[in-house]
Amino acid sequence: MRRFLSFVALFALGFLAGAYVLNAYFPKLRGLQVIAAPSGDTPAERSGLIRVLEQRPPAEPAPTSFETMLRVASQRISPAVVNIDTEARVRFFGDVHNIRSSGSGVIISPDGYIVTNNHVVRTRGGRIAPQIFVTLQDGRRFQATVLGTDSQNDIALLKIDARNLPTAQMGDSDKLQVGDWVIAVGNPFGLGTTVTAGIVSALNRSLDRPGLPGGFIQTDAAINQGNSGGALADSRGRLVGINTAIYSPVGANVGIGFAIPINRVKQVVREILEHGSLGQAWLGISYADISNPGVRQLLSQYFPGVRFPTAGMFVDAVIADSPAEAAGIQPGDVITHIDGRPMRTIEDVQNFMRRAKPGQKVTIRVWREGRTLELTATLGVRPEDF
Helix, strand or coil: CHHHHHHHHHHHHHHHHHHHHHHHHCCCCCCCCCCCCCCCCCHHHHHHHHHHHHCCCCCCCCCCCHHHHHHHHHHHHHHHEEEEEEEEEEEECCEEEEEEEEEEEEECCCCCEEEECHHHCECCCCCECCEEEEECCCCCEEECEEEEEECCCCEEEEECCCCCCCCCCECCHHHCCCCCEEEEEECHHHCCCEEEEEEEEEEEECCCCCCCCCCEEEECCCCCCCCCCCEEEECCCCEEEEEEEECCCCCCCCCCEEEEEHHHHHHHHHHHHHHCCECCEECCEEEEECCCHHHHHHHHHHCCCCCCCCCCEEEEEECCCCHHHHHCCCCCCEEEEECCEECCCHHHHHHHHHHCCCCCEEEEEEEECCEEEEEEEECEECCCCC
């Protein structure tokens, strides 16, 4: 019993120490005035945002010197980069604690639309933070509302009630090449706006995170804690990516950072405006593309003589108590269609599930031991640990 009480005491002490560090690490909101609370967006503002997304960057002459290039790029993009603070209240052993975190965002419309990472606006429990504050370069502070998120692409679209804001000029991430100079702008460690420079180290990188699509921009420009959701800009200060992750064995920058290409961000923003939050629906299966030569080779070894379909998703596991299990999906099934749409690639499944909603009923056509079955599943809510 004494060991148990000692463990509880140590756990409580550790939690309170962590809460103290968070409160000390991030500036308190006390004494800061929020200029305006959000009241939502309007159809005219949405139309204006779509026009911004469709604009093409103008042709510009090459910078005259390396020094001028980085200075001008920084001056162009920095005013559009904002600090994002979130605040949530948690109860621990009967006491209520304020837990705060900080990140960055980029203004993409003068009417107050801001892009950031999905993980920036969510609590550690996976829920959207109840209070989100945006601080501009000129010190003005606004409360923000979340218009929608995309959990798989790690994008969130925010809105604040402000006009005539400085905005990031959109670049074209498809034109990036390995070796191009880029700058990363964000608010690392709560220090305020910080600019770092580097090059594009690689393109179309994938991260080892379930459900996360590939195609990231890799850069050696320093991306530290608090840079998430900030801008990756090209040598002319045009927004080419949203900083989202680092690879580090020590938890700090080691020169391997990743950004979401801005061309994908544009598409995600359009989908958020149309569908709201994306990627929240959950089926509960682990699957692989059956047309992959490696997958087919393994199947031929484990199931000699079985003629599997040439296209579809091979189900190698079904999560217990999931919508898939309730629908009767079994390991070894091959999903060929969902709601009549062929599922030929993993991207087909991911794109369908991103737009689906929890509670939605879907018809799933599966191949099982030479038979075709039609199953009905009611999609659930993606668990916090998936």
